[in-house]
Amino acid sequence: MRIALFVTCINDTLYPQTGRAVVRLLERLGHTVDFPRAQTCCGQMHFNTGYRPEAMPMVRRFAADFAGYDAIVIPSGSCTGMVRDFHATLAAQHGDANLRAAVADVAPQVYELSELLVDVLGVTDVGAYFPHRVTYQPTCHSLRMLRVGDRPLDLLRAVRGIDLVELPEAESCCGFGGTFALKNPDVSNAMLADKVHGVQTTGAEVLCASDNSCLMHIGGGLARLRTGVGTRHLAEILASTEEAAA
Incomplete structure (x- = not known):
């Protein structure tokens, strides 16, 4: 292929x-x-x-x-x-x-x-290892336009060492939306505040998503509040291995 x-x-x-x-x-x-x-x-x-x-x-x-x-x-x-x-x-x-x-x-x-x-490719277990508490944000386009469903979660559940926790109100938008955040900053920031609060309630060390634009937006909010919560793209977690972590 x-x-x-x-x-x-x-x-x-x-x-x-x-x-x-x-x-x-x-x-x-x-x-x-x-x-x-x-x-x-x-x-x-x-x-x-x-x-x-x-x-x-x-x-x-x-x-x-x-x-x-x-x-x-x-x-x-x-x-x-x-x-x-x-x-x-x-x-x-x-x-x-x-x-x-x-x-x-x-x-x-x-x-x-x-x-x-x-x-x-027909795989869900990609041989990944990521020993951290992780919560997943399904981004709007992947959720509503592509309808990827549980595919990212199935991949994450198969990662060895991961502690995957559910994100409250996961299907709500983070407020980025590309130019939406620029044109509607007050609304965007209110949506972001709700999302950051949800992430904090999970006790996660890492927020995962499949769009770095959304991770940039939420990660900025998490960083400004000094929450200590990091962000990782889905690809980065799936590419992690035990050898790389050693």
């Missing part, structure tokens, strides 16, 4: 350890991962703020860079949703039949990490 990694802007810029964790994890499972170096942004920021024509070069770039792969893994629910659902919308609006065909070929091969592991 030819697997390619689309690392996303935020991971490439701020959280490169997440992309490395995805590669390390998949290689441990016996797969080779390609990284098309010409990849750029998926265009989600442009699309969400009404700059649809400006997003078109990124749609074209993605379709060209990731053509021919059996699977394209994205460690982000929001970017996965953008590519899999809204690239087709943009291609259709642009009226380019060749682009519509290219997007239609690539989009079905795009998977969020937990989807790839559970649905495509």
Whole structure:
């Protein structure tokens, strides 16, 4: 199987350890991962703020860079949703039949990490070891748009040494929402305060999610209150091993 990694802007810029964790994890499972170096942004920021024509070069770039792969893994629910659902919308609006065909070929091969592991590779126990108390936040796009369900939790439950605790009001939004946090800061901060309180009630050492944008938002709130609670992307926990912890 030819697997390619689309690392996303935020991971490439701020959280490169997440992309490395995805590669390390998949290689441990016996797969080779390609990284098309010409990849750029998926265009989600442009699309969400009404700059649809400006997003078109990124749609074209993605379709060209990731053509021919059996699977394209994205460690982000929001970017996965953008590519899999809204690239087709943009291609259709642009009226380019060749682009519509290219997007239609690539989009079905795009998977969020937990989807790839559970649905495509057929594994839940990836041989991970993470001896910490962890709580999991299902991000909005993965929960409501991709409907990944319990896949991330099934993967976490199979991690050796983990103490996985339920997060109260887990399905409520953390208040980030990309530009929502910028346009509606008061509402966003109120939602964040509720989420941070919920995390604190679990006694968790680590908050896990599958989108670093949400982890950045919640992690900032946790850090400002000096809670001592850390954040880890799902890929980083799944890539952890007993040898690495020694």
